[in-house]
Amino acid sequence: MEYILLVVIFVPLMVSIFLNSISKFLNERLTTFVTINGALLSFSISLFMFGALLLDKFKPISLNLFTWIPNPDISFEFLLDGLSGTMMLLVTGLGLVIQIFSTSYMSGDPRFVKYFVYFNFFVFSMLLLVMSSNFLVMFFGWELVGLSSYFLISFWSEKKEAAKAGNKAFVLNRIGDFGFLIALMMILNTFDTFTFKKIFEATLLNQPDNLDIILIFLMIGAFGKSAQLPLFSWLPDAMEGPTPASALIHAATMVTAGVFMLVRVSPLLQFSEITSILVISIGLITALVSAFAAINQDDIKKVLAYSTISQLGFMFIAIGAGAYVAAIFHLVTHAFFKALLFLGAGAVIHEMHHEQNIQKMGGLKKKMPFTAAMMGIGTLAISGIPPLAGFWSKDEILASVFSKGGIYYGFWLLSLLAAFLTAFYMGRHWLLIFHKDPTTDIENVHEAPKMMTRPLLLLGMFSIFIGFINTPFFHGLEKVLHYTLIDVEVTHLPEGITVVILALLSIGAGFTGLGVAYLIYIVDIFSYFKFEIPFTKEVKDLSYNVLYLNKIGNQIFVQVPKSLARKTAVLIDGLIIDGFVNGVSSLFYKSSKTISVTQSGLVRNYVVYFGFFLLLLISIFIATPLIIL
Amino acid sequence: MIEVTTDWYLTLAALLFSIGFIGMMVRKNALIMFMCIELMLNAVNLTFITASKHFGQIEPQISVFFVLVVAAAEVVVGLAIIVSIFKKQETASVDILRSSRG
Amino acid sequence: MLDLFLFAIPAAFVLAGALIVIFAKNPVHNAMGLVLTLASLAVVYITLNATFVAMVQMLVYAGAVMTLFLFVIMMIGVDKAEQTKEEIKGQTFLVLGTLILLGSLLTYIVINSGFKWDLWFPAVDYSIEGTPDVLAGSLFTSWIFPFEVISILLIVAATAAIALAYDTKTRRDDD
Numbered sequence: 030m031e032y033i034l035l036v037v038i039f040v041p042l043m044v045s046i047f048l049n050s051i052s053k054f055l056n057e058r059l060t061t062f063v064t065i066n067g068a069l070l071s072f073s074i075s076l077f078m079f080g081a082l083l084l085d086k087f088k089p090i091s092l093n094l095f096t097w098i099p100n101p102d103i104s105f106e107f108l109l110d111g112l113s114g115t116m117m118l119l120v121t122g123l124g125l126v127i128q129i130f131s132t133s134y135m136s137g138d139p140r141f142v143k144y145f146v147y148f149n150f151f152v153f154s155m156l157l158l159v160m161s162s163n164f165l166v167m168f169f170g171w172e173l174v175g176l177s178s179y180f181l182i183s184f185w186s187e188k189k190e191a192a193k194a195g196n197k198a199f200v201l202n203r204i205g206d207f208g209f210l211i212a213l214m215m216i217l218n219t220f221d222t223f224t225f226k227k228i229f230e231a232t233l234l235n236q237p238d239n240l241d242i243i244l245i246f247l248m249i250g251a252f253g254k255s256a257q258l259p260l261f262s263w264l265p266d267a268m269e270g271p272t273p274a275s276a277l278i279h280a281a282t283m284v285t286a287g288v289f290m291l292v293r294v295s296p297l298l299q300f301s302e303i304t305s306i307l308v309i310s311i312g313l314i315t316a317l318v319s320a321f322a323a324i325n326q327d328d329i330k331k332v333l334a335y336s337t338i339s340q341l342g343f344m345f346i347a348i349g350a351g352a353y354v355a356a357i358f359h360l361v362t363h364a365f366f367k368a369l370l371f372l373g374a375g376a377v378i379h380e381m382h383h384e385q386n387i388q389k390m391g392g393l394k395k396k397m398p399f400t401a402a403m404m405g406i407g408t409l410a411i412s413g414i415p416p417l418a419g420f421w422s423k424d425e426i427l428a429s430v431f432s433k434g435g436i437y438y439g440f441w442l443l444s445l446l447a448a449f450l451t452a453f454y455m456g457r458h459w460l461l462i463f464h465k466d467p468t469t470d471i472e473n474v475h476e477a478p479k480m481m482t483r484p485l486l487l488l489g490m491f492s493i494f495i496g497f498i499n500t501p502f503f504h505g506l507e508k509v510l511h512y513t514l515i516d517v518e519v520t521h522l523p524e525g526i527t528v529v530i531l532a533l534l535s536i537g538a539g540f541t542g543l544g545v546a547y548l549i550y551i552v553d554i555f556s557y558f559k560f561e562i563p564f565t566k567e568v569k570d571l572s573y574n575v576l577y578l579n580k581i582g583n584q585i586f587v588q589v590p591k592s593l594a595r596k597t598a599v600l601i602d603g604l605i606i607d608g609f610v611n612g613v614s615s616l617f618y619k620s621s622k623t624i625s626v627t628q629s630g631l632v633r634n635y636v637v638y639f640g641f642f643l644l645l646l647i648s649i650f651i652a653t654p655l656i657i658l
Numbered sequence: 659m660i661e662v663t664t665d666w667y668l669t670l671a672a673l674l675f676s677i678g679f680i681g682m683m684v685r686k687n688a689l690i691m692f693m694c695i696e697l698m699l700n701a702v703n704l705t706f707i708t709a710s711k712h713f714g715q716i717e718p719q720i721s722v723f724f725v726l727v728v729a730a731a732e733v734v735v736g737l738a739i740i741v742s743i744f745k746k747q748e749t750a751s752v753d754i755l756r757s758s759r760g
Numbered sequence: 761m762l763d764l765f766l767f768a769i770p771a772a773f774v775l776a777g778a779l780i781v782i783f784a785k786n787p788v789h790n791a792m793g794l795v796l797t798l799a800s801l802a803v804v805y806i807t808l809n810a811t812f813v814a815m816v817q818m819l820v821y822a823g824a825v826m827t828l829f830l831f832v833i834m835m836i837g838v839d840k841a842e843q844t845k846e847e848i849k850g851q852t853f854l855v856l857g858t859l860i861l862l863g864s865l866l867t868y869i870v871i872n873s874g875f876k877w878d879l880w881f882p883a884v885d886y887s888i889e890g891t892p893d894v895l896a897g898s899l900f901t902s903w904i905f906p907f908e909v910i911s912i913l914l915i916v917a918a919t920a921a922i923a924l925a926y927d928t929k930t931r932r933d934d935d
Contacts, residue, residue, distance in 0.1 A: 712881075
C-alpha cells in the first residue's frame with residue numbers, strides 16, 4: 030500500500046527521462062500523449078491515495094525506503110499525511126491542468142519536448158519535496174525544484190533576459206538554500222536525526238537552546254524559495270519563462286514551498302516567539318511593498334508576479350500569527366486563482382502575439398469574452414469578494430491575526446491595507462486589459478483555442494468553489510491537517526459577532542479597492558475634477574521601481590563587491606600572485622636558457638665535463654680523511 | 659739495485675689512461691677517439707693484471723678476459739656506427755653531430 | 761737488472777705508441793701506434809706472469825680488433841686531413857682546466873707521499889702463473905655463467921653491427 034506513494038512520485042520522473050531519451054523521435058502529438066497520460070496517471074493515483082487517507086481519517090502513512098546511515102539517523106523515507114496529501118493533490122492536479130494548457134501554448138516551439146521534460150522533472154522534485162518525511166529528502170526536493178525552476182525560467186535561453194533571469198533566480202535561491210543548509214547541519218548536530226517525527230517529539234519534551242537560531246535559518250530558506258523580502262526580486266524576473274511554467278512554478282507550487290516548510294516545522298515554530306514575530310513582520314512588509322509595487326507595473330505578468338509575492342506575504346502573516354491552517358488554506362485557494370490568472374494572461378499573450386504591455390491592450394472583453402470572464406473570476410477571487418475562494422482564506426487570515434490581540438491589532442490593520450491594495454491593483458489589471466477603450470489595433474485578436482480555454486474553465490470553477498472546503502461553518506481543511514498539527518497550538522477564528530464584522534470589513538476593503546481602481550482608470554476621476562494629487566510622478570516612480578530596492582541591492586551587493594573584486598584581481602592576483610608565478614617561470618626559463626649552453630651536443634665537450642668532474646670527485650676523496658673500518 | 663715493484667706498473671697504467679683521456683678531449687676524428695678508448699681500456703687491464711700478481715689471485719685475469727670480449731663487441735658495434743654515420747655525413751668528425759644539443 | 765730492463769723497454773714502447781695514437785695526423789699511423797702499444801702491453805703482461813692473457817691480447821687486440829680498425833680506415837678514406845684548429849668555443853679553455861687539475865692532482869699525490877708509495881695491502885710472497893689450465897680451471901667452474909652470458913653479448917653485437925652497416929638501398933637494387 031505504502032509503495033504506491035513511490036508511483037506518484039516517480040511517474041513524472043520516468044516520463045521526464047523517457048521523453049528526454051527518445052526526444053529525437055517524438056513529434057508534438059506523441060509528446061502530448063505521453064506527458065498528459067503520465068500526468069493523468071500520477072493525478073489519479075494521488076486521488077486514490079488521498080481517498081484512502083480520507084477513509085483512514087488522515088492518519089499519516091509513512092514509508093521507509095531504506096536507511097542510508099543508521100547513526101546519526103539518516104534514511105530515505107516518505108510521509109503521506111493531510112498536509113503532504115493536500116500538496117500532492119495540488120501539484121499533480123494543477124500539473125495536469127497546466128500541462129493540457131501548455132500543449133497548446135507551446136505548440137510550434139522547436140524545443141517542445143524539452144519543455145515537457147523539464148516540466149515533469151519539476152513535478153517530480155516538487156513531489157519529492159512535499160512527500161518527504163525528513164529534512165534531508167526535503168532538501169533534495171528543495172534543490173531539485175530550484176534546478177528545474179532554473180531550467181524553465183531560462184527555457185528561451187537565446188533571449189538574454191531569460192538567461193539572466195534564470196541566473197538571478199538561481200543565485201538568490203542559493204542564498205536561501207544556504208540558510209536551509211546551515212539549519213540542517215544544526216538540526217543534525219542537535220537532534221542526531223533528520224526525521225520530522227522524532228525531532229518534533231524531542232522538542233515537545235524539552236526545547237534545545239539553539240531552537241531559535243535553527244528556525245531563523247529555516248526561515249531564511251523559506252524566504253528565499255518563497256520570494257519574500259529581501260530575496261524577492263528574482264520572482265518578477267522569472268516571468269521571462271514560458272507563461273504556463275510561471276503559472277505552475279512561480280505562482281501555484283514552488284514558491285509556496287517555503288510556506289509548506291514552515292507549516293511542516295510548526296511544532297518547532299510554536300516554541301519560538303522571535304521567529305514568529307520575524308515571519309509575520311517580514312511577511313507584512315513584503316505584502317505591502319509588493320502590493321505597492323504591483324500598482325504601477327505595465328507588464329501583464331509582472332503585475333501577477335508582484336501579486337504572488339504579496340499573497341505569499343499573506344501566508345507568512347498567517348504563519349507568524351500561528352494560523353497554520355489558514356496559511357495552507359490560502360496556499361490552496363491562491364494556487365487555483367493565481368494559476369487561473371496566469372493561464373488567462375498566457376492566453377492573452379498568446380493571442381496578442383507576445384505583446385505583454387497592458388497599457389497597449391484594452392477592450393479585449395469583446396474579442397475574448399470567455400477569457401475575460403475567467404480572468405474576472407480570478408480577479409474577484411483574489412480581491413476577496415464572497416463567495417469566491419479568496420474571500421474565505423484571506424478573511425480567515427485577517428480574522429486570525431485580529432484574534433491574537435495586542436500588537437496584532439496593528440498587524441491586522443496593515444494586512445487590511447494590503448488587502449485593499451490587492452483589490453486595487455488587480456482591478457486596474459483587469460480593467461486595463463479588458464475594459465478600457467482599445468489603444469491598439471485588436472482586429473485580429475480571437476478567443477484562445479479550446480485546449481487553453483478548457484483548463485481556464487476548470488480553474489475558474491475551482492476558484493469559485495474551492496473556498497468552501499474550510500469556511501467558518503465547515504472546518505474541512507482543519508480536519509485534514511488534524512494529525513499534522515496535532516501537537517501544535519493553532520490560532521482560531523474569534524467567536525460570535527466579531528468574525529462577522531471582520532468579514533464585512535475585509536469585503537469592504539475588497540470592494541473599495543475595485544471601485545477606486547474603476548474610478549481612477551476608467552472614469553479618470555482626477556482629470557474629471559481637474560484635481561491633481563501632489564507627488565503623483567514620484568510615487569509612480571517609486572512604485573514602478575519597487576522602492577528602488579532592486580537598485581539599492583544591486584549597488585550594495587553587486588557593484589561594491591565587483592569593484593572590490595576588480596581591485597583584488599589587479600592588485601593581489603595580478604601583481605603579487607601572477608608576478609610570483611611568472612617570476613618563478615621566467616627565472617627557470619632564463620636560468621635554464623643560460624645553463625643549456627653547456628648542453629652543446631658535442632661529444633668532446635661532454636668528455637671534458639666528464640673528466641673534469643671525475644677529477645674533482647677524486648680530489649674530494651683525497652681531501653676527505655678516509656674512514657677505514 | 660732498483661726493484662721493479664707494483665707501483666711502477668700502476669704508474670704506467672695511470673700514464674696510459676691519461677694519454678688516452680687527453681686524446682679523447684683533443685681529437686675530432688671519431689676513429690681516433692675510438693682508439694683512445696682502447697688505450698684507456700688497456701690501462702685498466704694493466705691494473706687488473708698487476709693486481710693479480712700482487713695478490714696472487716687468478717680472478718683479475720678472468721676479469722681481463724671478460725673486458726677483452728666486451729671491448730671486442732664494443733669495437734664491432736662502434737665501428738659499424740661510425741661507418742653508417744660516415745655514409746650520411748661524408749666525414750668522421752664528431753663536431754658535426756649536434757643532435758643532442760640542449 | 762733484468763727485471764728493470766724487462767719493464768722499462770716495453771713500458772717506453774707502450775707510452776710511445778700511445779703518444780703516436782694521439783698525435784699522428786694520418787689515421788694509419790695512429791692505428792700503427794695503437795698496435796705498438798698493444799703489443800708492448802702483451803710483453804708487460806708476460807713479465808707479470810699472465811701468459812694466457814698476453815696471448816689473447818696479441819690475438820684479439822693486435823690481431824682482430826686492429827684489423828677491423830684498418831678495414832674501417834680503408835673504407836672511410838684517409839685522404840681527408842683532420843682540421844687541427846680547435847673550433848668548439850671554450851673547448852681549449854676547458855681542456856686546459858682539466859689538464860691543470862689532473863696535473864695538480866698528480867703533483868699533490870706525489871709530493872704528499874714523498875715518493876714512497878706504500879700500498880695498503882702488502883704483496884703476497886708467492887706467485888701464480890696465468891697459464892691456460894689455471895685460468896680455465898677457474899673460468900669453467902665458478903665463472904661459467906658469466907662466460908655463457910658474454911657469448912650471447914658477442915652474438916648480439918655481431919647482429920647489431922650487421923644491422924647497422926647493412927645498406928638496404930643498394931641491397932634492393934641488387935635484387
